[in-house]
Amino acid sequence: MKHITRKATRHVNQNEGLIFEKSSPGKAAWKLPPLDVPEVDTAQLLGSFERKDLGNLPEVSEIEIIRHFTRLSTWNYAIDLGMYPLGSCTMKYNPRVNEVVSRFDGLANAHPYQPEKISQGALRIIRTLSECLIEITGMDAITLQPAAGAHGEMTGLLLVRAYQQSKGHPRKRILIPDSAHGTNPATAAMVGYAVENLKSNAQGMVDVGALAAQMNEDVAALMLTNPNTLGVFEQDIHKIADIMHAKGGLLYMDGANMNALVGKVRPGDFGVDLMHLNLHKTFSTPHGGGGPGSGPVAVKKMLEPFLPAPVLMTKADGTLGFDYDRPQSVGRVRAFYGNFGMFVRALAYTLANGPEGLRQTTEDAVLNANYIRKGLEGAYDLPYATPSMHEVVFSDKIQAKKGVRTMDIAKRLIDYGFHPYTTAFPLIVPGALMIEPTESESKEEMDLFIEAMRFIAEEVEEDPQMVLSAPHSTRVSRLDEVAAARKPVLRWKPS
Amino acid sequence: MRYLPKSPADREALLRAIGARSIDDLFASIPPEYKLNRNLKVPRQMAESEIVDWFRERSRENGDGYARFLGAGAYHHYRPVIIDSLISRGEFLTAYTPYQAEISQGTLQSIFEFQTMICELTGMEVANASMYDGSTAAAEAVMMAVRLTGRRSVAVARSLHPEYREVLATYGRHQQMPMTPVGFAENGRVDMKALEQAITAETACVLIQSPNFFGTIEGVAAVADLVHKQGALLVVSIAEAVSLGIVEPPRQADIIAMEAQSFGVPLGFGGPYCGVIATREQFVRQMPGRLAGQTTDRNGKRGFVLTLATREQHIRREKATSNICTNQALVALMVNIFMTIYGKVGLRELAKQNLAKTAYAAQQFSKHAQVLFGDAPRFNEFVVQTSESPQAINSRILGHKIVGGLPLKKFYPELGNAALWCCTEMTTRTAIDTAVGLVAESEGSARPGAETDVEEVTR
Numbered sequence A: 001m002k003h004i005t006r007k008a009t010r011h012v013n014q015n016e017g018l019i020f021e022k023s024s025p026g027k028a029a030w031k032l033p034p035l036d037v038p039e040v041d042t043a044q045l046l047g048s049f050e051r052k053d054l055g056n057l058p059e060v061s062e063i064e065i066i067r068h069f070t071r072l073s074t075w076n077y078a079i080d081l082g083m084y085p086l087g088s089c090t091m092k093y094n095p096r097v098n099e100v101v102s103r104f105d106g107l108a109n110a111h112p113y114q115p116e117k118i119s120q121g122a123l124r125i126i127r128t129l130s131e132c133l134i135e136i137t138g139m140d141a142i143t144l145q146p147a148a149g150a151h152g153e154m155t156g157l158l159l160v161r162a163y164q165q166s167k168g169h170p171r172k173r174i175l176i177p178d179s180a181h182g183t184n185p186a187t188a189a190m191v192g193y194a195v196e197n198l199k200s201n202a203q204g205m206v207d208v209g210a211l212a213a214q215m216n217e218d219v220a221a222l223m224l225t226n227p228n229t230l231g232v233f234e235q236d237i238h239k240i241a242d243i244m245h246a247k248g249g250l251l252y253m254d255g256a257n258m259n260a261l262v263g264k265v266r267p268g269d270f271g272v273d274l275m276h277l278n279l280h281k282t283f284s285t286p287h288g289g290g291g292p293g294s295g296p297v298a299v300k301k302m303l304e305p306f307l308p309a310p311v312l313m314t315k316a317d318g319t320l321g322f323d324y325d326r327p328q329s330v331g332r333v334r335a336f337y338g339n340f341g342m343f344v345r346a347l348a349y350t351l352a353n354g355p356e357g358l359r360q361t362t363e364d365a366v367l368n369a370n371y372i373r374k375g376l377e378g379a380y381d382l383p384y385a386t387p388s389m390h391e392v393v394f395s396d397k398i399q400a401k402k403g404v405r406t407m408d409i410a411k412r413l414i415d416y417g418f419h420p421y422t423t424a425f426p427l428i429v430p431g432a433l434m435i436e437p438t439e440s441e442s443k444e445e446m447d448l449f450i451e452a453m454r455f456i457a458e459e460v461e462e463d464p465q466m467v468l469s470a471p472h473s474t475r476v477s478r479l480d481e482v483a484a485a486r487k488p489v490l491r492w493k494p495s
Numbered sequence B: 001m002r003y004l005p006k007s008p009a010d011r012e013a014l015l016r017a018i019g020a021r022s023i024d025d026l027f028a029s030i031p032p033e034y035k036l037n038r039n040l041k042v043p044r045q046m047a048e049s050e051i052v053d054w055f056r057e058r059s060r061e062n063g064d065g066y067a068r069f070l071g072a073g074a075y076h077h078y079r080p081v082i083i084d085s086l087i088s089r090g091e092f093l094t095a096y097t098p099y100q101a102e103i104s105q106g107t108l109q110s111i112f113e114f115q116t117m118i119c120e121l122t123g124m125e126v127a128n129a130s131m132y133d134g135s136t137a138a139a140e141a142v143m144m145a146v147r148l149t150g151r152r153s154v155a156v157a158r159s160l161h162p163e164y165r166e167v168l169a170t171y172g173r174h175q176q177m178p179m180t181p182v183g184f185a186e187n188g189r190v191d192m193k194a195l196e197q198a199i200t201a202e203t204a205c206v207l208i209q210s211p212n213f214f215g216t217i218e219g220v221a222a223v224a225d226l227v228h229k230q231g232a233l234l235v236v237s238i239a240e241a242v243s244l245g246i247v248e249p250p251r252q253a254d255i256i257a258m259e260a261q262s263f264g265v266p267l268g269f270g271g272p273y274c275g276v277i278a279t280r281e282q283f284v285r286q287m288p289g290r291l292a293g294q295t296t297d298r299n300g301k302r303g304f305v306l307t308l309a310t311r312e313q314h315i316r317r318e319k320a321t322s323n324i325c326t327n328q329a330l331v332a333l334m335v336n337i338f339m340t341i342y343g344k345v346g347l348r349e350l351a352k353q354n355l356a357k358t359a360y361a362a363q364q365f366s367k368h369a370q371v372l373f374g375d376a377p378r379f380n381e382f383v384v385q386t387s388e389s390p391q392a393i394n395s396r397i398l399g400h401k402i403v404g405g406l407p408l409k410k411f412y413p414e415l416g417n418a419a420l421w422c423c424t425e426m427t428t429r430t431a432i433d434t435a436v437g438l439v440a441e442s443e444g445s446a447r448p449g450a451e452t453d454v455e456e457v458t459r
Helices: A002-006 A042-049 A062-073 A096-102 A120-137 A149-166 A183-190 A208-214 A237-246 A255-260 A301-306 A340-376 A406-415 A443-462 A464-468 A481-486 B008-018 B048-060 B081-087 B105-122 B134-149 B162-172 B192-198 B220-229 B241-245 B281-286 B313-319 B329-365 B390-398 B429-443 B450-458
Strands: A141-143 A173-177 A194-198 A219-225 A250-254 A274-276 A297-299 A311-314 A320-323 A392-395 A432-435 B153-157 B179-182 B203-209 B233-238 B255-259 B275-279 B292-296 B302-306 B381-385 B418-422
Touching: A042 B329, A062 B081, A062 B105, A062 B329, A096 A340, A096 B048, A120 A141, A120 A297, A120 A311, A120 A320, A120 A340, A120 B048, A141 A301, A149 A183, A149 A219, A149 A250, A149 A255, A149 A274, A149 A297, A149 A301, A173 A183, A183 A194, A183 A219, A183 B313, A194 A208, A208 A237, A219 A237, A237 A250, A250 A255, A255 A340, A297 A301, A340 A392, A340 A432, A340 A443, A340 B008, A340 B048, A406 A432, A406 A443, A406 A464, A443 A464, A443 B008, A481 B292, B081 B329, B105 B241, B105 B255, B105 B275, B105 B292, B105 B302, B105 B329, B134 B153, B134 B162, B134 B203, B134 B233, B134 B255, B134 B275, B134 B281, B153 B162, B153 B192, B162 B179, B179 B192, B192 B203, B192 B220, B203 B220, B220 B233, B233 B241, B241 B329, B329 B381, B329 B418, B329 B429, B390 B418, B390 B429
Parallel strands: A173 A194, A173 A219, A219 A250, A250 A274, B153 B179, B153 B203, B203 B233, B233 B255
Antiparallel strands: A141 A297, A274 A297, A311 A320, A392 A432, B255 B275, B292 B302, B381 B418
């Protein structure tokens, strides 16, 4: 335990109940201005539709609310506190200027239906970001409407379907590697496609021979994450694209790992037909405890007619506006225009970087992942020796001999002051430890991480129980997830 | 680059430790013919001060300082300042989805409180942690009803937000979900006769909105009777959450799909917003999205975890209830703080102010133009029909820094020169009087007692 003080030290934090437990009648945190129109008789206006009682909503004062949520916040780990090496999640620094500019009145208070004439600022932000993302991906057109990565995948497969339909037949199946994110197959099902699994080869990459054998005129597209979820660049990408294209299939790229590529290589140049981006990963918009995200879909020219309506256009008078007249569009995937607030942040990030910054960011992300790989080699089993890009996947094979699994190591890492890596994913690696440091980590922080991981490996040998019962330093110990699911308590009720 | 915490010497040291000669070694797996050997054509690197200036300029070009009478699924309510103070805490802002419960109790407890308050407000038994927005929540609620009933047809009220209907059509297109539109009656509510005809033994659910797109409060109980008689489910979309402060919630619904933007979320040109699905306990295992649940740790201490994950894509893959992964957690936190601030009493008072402003505005407009659908109660929106086209009116009053109601012809050609106007507690009497005066200019002389006349006309 003496090692732990290097990165983290225990300190007092406040207990806090549920807000409902602090409520009492007559307390208030609100005050409305005097009404400048006549009062109304609600009973007369609403009759039997008038609501009389708001049940158990709380009544508390402002200071209590501030303390309540501040106390809760201190129970969270966050990027702002330290390294957050969740593989595939790209937990990079969330710049604060992004937050400031997205709150400027004209942007934060803009109504989505206000006239285009007084929306030129917002439209220009959409246009500028679109142009940047098209250039970064090497594609021809883009929609910013999807609200998250999975929503982008759905939009992408709708585009695939519309495109294949325009060629005569929507086809039946989507090929998905066994290393893929769970959203890929779930999305294919939502768009009415059957999922066909594609087995990885011994290097953890797409088995080109198997792909050639499985590809036929019933397959609409291949959904490929590149670099894949092992953090490995699919070196045969051009062969993969050729196999797909030769039989009329499309190559869809899941852009979850785009942080490994920006400024170094463009998917549009290596045969990708369409892809989604996660602005909340690659482009630094905050994860916020699980959203909001934003999942733009960039496409090649032949898919442009099918993009969700409306599409941004330059009008005859040179101003920007929306084009709703898109007869071949797959339709809307969301009301209004997408998570605009995230566009503002992603563009602010792009402007803060410029071309050199974006490239340096990618290089640092890859450099960091390889440094961690080097630092942990030997202590943890590396199932695939293929070169790593922005993330590295180890397995718990060595530790499993002592009965310690990836989740146990992850929980012990918490005691050392770090957020765990991604556990048990990708599925092709039993007991995976998927580590993505991002570019935001300094050498010092990574050295502490490597040291902590190595200490844990030693603890597994010397005192596995210490690891199995971790975490030891948190407010709560391991929580009973089985009980939570068996008899769900999903809301507070007055006792 | 100021976000990158490494000196050139650090980079050299890392390369040496790895055993690489240069950074290019680490990109050797990318076939050389695809490598980008030039700078990206994106704007040059900017200083923070330049970024601030650039966006401030865009903000100025974006209708800053206009009075707006726009609602239609996006509502301008006051946002208490502590919402932004609290959500700006890095521990909320820069945390991931709370999969590691021991170091995510702040987010998890907050979601649990959010779910509780949404249940209290909607009269439902369970609510999820959030969906992307009201439109996708409605589409996912319909898909949930399809799974629950094993039936596939859907009847959709035309008084549901037109863009929500478009989203539903997109989601349903490849899932063999035939959809029947159901029109509205002369009082603005769903046409009960048409609805009765639309529901068959194949109908999985009926989807309506209340208050509906015209601001009219639907007779949910009567609709529910019709729906349930045929063994179908009733899905109710709520786009204006503040209505729940003074309007009876649609307790007779089986699933409620909500947009909670009104609760402290900036208009933000349409997003990010906060969808939520609430339903009965018996349906929870078909619900999409994340759920926080209460449990105990090894010492018996109360704690919270994400639960019932076997519904979700990372476990069930193609058999999941939805592909949703990232949702709108930080926005749900804004909503949670807003509900906590206004609470049991404040939310009702807030809703009452909305009602009063709207009643006043509708009455003033009715002196000069037709206010449609006066027969049924409304919340904070109303439809005004004019002889001049609403586009012409709007471009005239825009010069006075007022944004008029949303012209409806695009969505409802049969309503002619109609526009949807909205008032909230933010709408001043001065703005209302000015707007009414400007509309009156073109509508000729005042017609006293017009609202009564209008009712007769529309009947």
